[in-house]
Every structure is written in structure tokens, then in C-alpha cells.
Amino acid sequence: MLDIQHVSKSFGRVAQPVLDDFSLTAAEGEFVSLIGPSGCGKTTLLRIVAGLLPATSGDVTVAGVPSVGPSRDKAVVFQHFNLFPWRTTLANAAYGLEIQNVPKQEREERAMRWLRMLGLEKYAHHYPGEISGGMRQRVGIARALAIEPKLLLMDEPFGALDALTREHLQGELQKIAEQTSLTILFVTHSIDEAVYLSDRIVVMGTHPGRIIREFAVDLRRPRYDYNFRAEPEYAQIRGEIWGMLERELAEDEERSDAAEDTTPMETPA
Amino acid sequence: MISARTLRDPTMLRIGSVVAVLVLWEVLGRLDPIVASYPTAIVAAFVELAFVDNTLWPAFATTLQGLVVGFAISSVLGVAIGFAMGRIRLVDLILDPYVSALYATPRIALVPLLVLWVGIDFELRVTIVVLSSIFPIIINTYIGAKSVDRELLDTGRAFAANGWQMLTTVVVPASIPYLFAGLRIGVARALVGIIVAEMTAAVTGTGQLIIQYGRFFQTDKLFVPVIILGLFSIVLAEVVYFLQRRATPWANVERIR
Numbered sequence: 001m002l003d004i005q006h007v008s009k010s011f012g013r014v015a016q017p018v019l020d021d022f023s024l025t026a027a028e029g030e031f032v033s034l035i036g037p038s039g040c041g042k043t044t045l046l047r048i049v050a051g052l053l054p055a056t057s058g059d060v061t062v063a064g065v066p067s068v069g070p071s072r073d074k075a076v077v078f079q080h081f082n083l084f085p086w087r088t089t090l091a092n093a094a095y096g097l098e099i100q101n102v103p104k105q106e107r108e109e110r111a112m113r114w115l116r117m118l119g120l121e122k123y124a125h126h127y128p129g130e131i132s133g134g135m136r137q138r139v140g141i142a143r144a145l146a147i148e149p150k151l152l153l154m155d156e157p158f159g160a161l162d163a164l165t166r167e168h169l170q171g172e173l174q175k176i177a178e179q180t181s182l183t184i185l186f187v188t189h190s191i192d193e194a195v196y197l198s199d200r201i202v203v204m205g206t207h208p209g210r211i212i213r214e215f216a217v218d219l220r221r222p223r224y225d226y227n228f229r230a231e232p233e234y235a236q237i238r239g240e241i242w243g244m245l246e247r248e249l250a251e252d253e254e255r256s257d258a259a260e261d262t263t264p265m266e267t268p269a
Numbered sequence: 270m271i272s273a274r275t276l277r278d279p280t281m282l283r284i285g286s287v288v289a290v291l292v293l294w295e296v297l298g299r300l301d302p303i304v305a306s307y308p309t310a311i312v313a314a315f316v317e318l319a320f321v322d323n324t325l326w327p328a329f330a331t332t333l334q335g336l337v338v339g340f341a342i343s344s345v346l347g348v349a350i351g352f353a354m355g356r357i358r359l360v361d362l363i364l365d366p367y368v369s370a371l372y373a374t375p376r377i378a379l380v381p382l383l384v385l386w387v388g389i390d391f392e393l394r395v396t397i398v399v400l401s402s403i404f405p406i407i408i409n410t411y412i413g414a415k416s417v418d419r420e421l422l423d424t425g426r427a428f429a430a431n432g433w434q435m436l437t438t439v440v441v442p443a444s445i446p447y448l449f450a451g452l453r454i455g456v457a458r459a460l461v462g463i464i465v466a467e468m469t470a471a472v473t474g475t476g477q478l479i480i481q482y483g484r485f486f487q488t489d490k491l492f493v494p495v496i497i498l499g500l501f502s503i504v505l506a507e508v509v510y511f512l513q514r515r516a517t518p519w520a521n522v523e524r525i526r
Contacts, residue, residue, distance in 0.1 A: 070429040127519040
């Protein structure tokens with residue numbers, strides 16, 4: 001479904017690429033999380049897949065079609081929601097369909113179905129400034145789902161929310177993932193969130209951004225109706241990823257220390 | 270003695286201040302009516318000009334006509350040019366020198382030249398209104414188009430909006446507050462421009478009325494168009510503000526919060 005082959009990305013004349021030879025595939029209906037310290041290029045990768053950013057080299061294919069720009073097959077849920085403040089909940093949710101020139105009545109009906117599913121029908125005519133952060137991100141999710149994409153790209157979608165709201169939306173996202181055949185690429189910095197939601201977790205390292213290891217999460221689904229954190233597998237994966245990220249951070253510090261040692265000391269005049 | 274309660278509800282204080290100044294003006298003005306006139310004489314002059322010899326309203330209508338036509342042209346053109354410059358680099362590069370230079374030039378200095386080109390009547394009024402008001406509109410619209418939140422631009426692009434859709438669904442709505450800031454400055458400049466042009470070149474209009482009364486030391490009459498213009502500019506600002514609130518209902522929400 002999603003096929004990322006040897007994608008590299010460098011910005012400007014900086015020698016070290018942000019992403020170096022990154023390859024990843026995801027099957028239809030699979031939920032894949034990218035996790036890693038800040039600066040590992042996970043958001044850059046998501047933007048490349050979304051078509052918002054060109055890769056320096058490498059190819060991205062979505063549903064067998066080379067992905068070189070934004071398309072109807074893909075939808076993005078942003079970290080800071082990115083709702084249009086001048087649009088009501090309904091008009092925001094219907095935005096993608098409006099861009100596709102779906103007639104007004106049809107697009108509002110289709111958007112409304114998702115709003116209802118996410119418990120927002122009462123707020124359909126509110127502006128983003130009138131609703132809470134959790135509701136705003138529900139609108140963001142409804143807007144993405146309304147175009148019925150094959151691939152859903154989520155960039156730390158719950159990162160800006162409080163813990164309780166976050167957990168609630170994680171549960172809702174799981175239900176949606178169950179009911180659809182959506183392939184989801186999910187960027188996060190929360191190990192717990194990654195384990196809770198994912199079929200597969202891709203751990204990334206920095207300088208350059210690359211894959212360190214992949215984990216399959218075999219915890220029984222659905223995970224929202226039992227205490228998955230009590231399962232031994234949860235503790236095991238969590239521990240392994242935690243150790244890996246810690247090692248990566250320590251090594252990264254050593255690497256940058258080493259880099260500093262090679263730069264000449266500034267001598268006072 | 271001003272109590273805390275008076276400061277919390279300042280209406281009485283405001284009215285008191287205005288009344289005090291009017292009374293003072295009345296008393297001092299009577300000492301030498303040619304220098305400053307006084308409120309009751311001005312009211313009498315207003316009644317005479319407005320309802321007896323009927324000179325005020327035709328002059329005001331002449332000014333208003335030029336203002337409305339000129340400002341309509343300058344709003345449409347200014348907004349279009351502002352967006353074109355903000356979104357199309359080529360247009361920006363081509364027009365920027367003229368916009369910058371003309372914005373810096375006191376447009377009133379062009380009145381003698383404009384008289385040569387378009388005469389001293391309706392066309393002069395429209396031209397000076399356009400020249401006075403279009404640049405703040407262009408520049409504010411341009412800034413609005415340039416300062417659209419990058420994340421919102423990304424959002425439009427992520428949903429595969431084409432160039433025209435980006436303009437209509439992201440850039441234009443995001444720029445509306447800036448656009449109205451330009452209109453507010455523009456309408457004030459337009460009023461100043463047309464009055465000065467009428468005072469210096471035209472033989473009719475509100476500005477010319479002021480000049481005539483000044484020449485004949487009819488100070489009480491002179492104050493009538495001045496006060497009318499003052500009130501009118503308040504009305505204009507309120508109209509623009511009203512339109513802005515109508516055009517940006519979402520901003521009202523955020524203002525309240």
C-alpha cells in the first residue's frame with residue numbers, strides 16, 4: 001500500500017542529510033508508528049510522503065502510484081490541528097471535499113457523518129475558536145477522513161492535548177482504524193502511544209535520520225477494552241524501545257562531542 | 270471629587286467633560302466671535318445652511334459622490350493589486366517601485382498636475398480619492414497575503430488545492446483582517462485627500478465651502494462643514510468596522526474569549 005524506497009533528504013548545503021536512505025513499506029490496513037528523538041526526521045519523512053516536501057532522492061509509492069505531490073489518496077492530520085479559523089466545524093470537515101468540487105449538500109452530508117461518529121454534531125456550526133483542543137483535533141481527523149483516503153498521515157496528532165483527552169482520542173482512532181481499511185502512518189514521541197496503537201513500530205535515530213529497528217506489536221486487538229499495559233509484552237516492548245532511544249541519545253551526544261573536538265578552539269585575540 | 274464608581278461607569282464623566290468645554294467655548298467665543306465663534310451661533314448657522322438657504326447638502330453630496338466612486342474603485346483595484354503582488358513574484362517586482370514611490374509622495378502635491386489632466390470637477394475628486402486611499406489598501410493587502418500562516422498554506426496544499434483554490438480558500442480569508450486595516454486607513458486618507466483637493470482646486474464641494482466661509486470671516490458657518498466632516502469620518506470608520514465584523518464572524522468569537 002505504502003512503499004518508501006531509499007528516501008534521502010538534505011536541506012540547503014548542510015552536509016549531513018536529515019534523512020538518509022530511508023526505506024519502509026506498509027500493507028493495506030496496517031498501523032505503523034514512527035518514533036524517535038526530535039531531529040530524527042520523522043516529521044520530514046511524513047511531509048515527504050504527504051507530498052508537501054520533495055525528497056532529495058528516493059521514491060514514494062502509494063497504492064501503486066508514484067507519490068510526488070499531494071493527492072486524494074492521502075490525508076494529513078496535523079500536530080497543531082491547522083483548522084481554518086474562519087470555517088465552522090462542518091465547513092472545516094468538508095474542506096477536502098470542497099477542494100474536490102463535491103457539491104455542497106453532498107460534502108456536508110459526508111462530513112457530517114464523520115462529525116457524528118466523532119461526537120461533534122452539536123458543534124457543527126461552531127468556529128474553532130469556540131471549541132476545546134480535543135474537539136479541534138477531532139475536527140482535524142474528521143476533515144482527513146471525509147475525503148476517504150487510502151493513507152492517513154498523522155503528525156504527532158495528540159501531542160498538543162492533555163493526557164485524558166489524548167487517551168480518549170487514541171481509543172477513538174483505534175475504533176476508526178478497525179472499521180476502515182485505512183493504512184496509517186503515525187508520528188509520535190510517546191512510546192506508550194506507539195505501543196497502544198500500532199501494528200508495527202519503527203524506531204528512528206538522529207544524525208542522520210534513519211531506521212534503527214522495527215518492532216511488531218502483537219498485543220490482542222482491540223486494545224481499548226482491556227488493560228494492555230498489564231500485559232508482559234507491553235512492558236517488554238516498552239523497555240526495549242526505551243533502552244534503544246536512550247542509547248541513541250547518548251551516542252548522538254558522543255557524536256556531536258566528537259564533532260566539536262575536531263573544530264578548532266577559538267583563541268582570544 | 271471623582272469617586273471610584275464614576276470611574277467604573279465613565280459615561281457621566283464623558284458627558285460632563287463635553288458640556289464643560291461647550292460652556293467654556295460659549296463664554297469665551299462670545300468675547301470675539303470672529304476668532305472662534307461659539308456653539309449656539311454654530312447651531313444657528315447649521316440650521317440656516319442646512320434648511321434655509323440650502324448650501325450645505327449640495328456641497329456635501331458633491332464631496333460624497335466623489336468619495337464613494339473613488340473609494341469603490343480604489344478598494345477593488347487596491348485589493349486586487351495587493352493580492353497579485355503578494356502572490357505573484359513577477360507582479361511584485363514590476364509594481365513595487367511605483368507603489369513604494371507613490372506611497373511616499375504626498376499625493377496632495379499632485380493636485381496641480383491632476384487639474385491639468387482631469388480638470389477640477391468630478392474626475393479630480395475621484396482621482397485624488399483613488400490616489401490617496403489605494404496605497405494603504407494595496408500595502409496592507411500585500412502584507413496580509415504575505416503573512417498567511419505557513420501551516421494553513423500546508424493544510425490547503427495537503428488537501429491538493431490548486432493555485433486558485435489556495436487563493437480563495439486560504440490566502441484571501443486569512444488576509445481579511447489586514448485588508449480591512451487597509452480599508453480603514455484608506456477611507457480616512459480618502460476623506461482628507463478630497464477635502465484638500467476641493468480646498469485648493471475645486472470651485473464646489475465641502476472643502477470649497479470651508480474656504481469661502483474662511484475668506485469672509487464667517488467663522489460660525491465655517492465650523493458647520495468642519496463638524497459635519499468630523500462626524501462623517503466617525504460614521505465612515507464605524508461602517509468599515511461594521512463590515513469587518515460582518516465579514517469575519519469567527520474573529521468576533523475570539524475577541525469575546
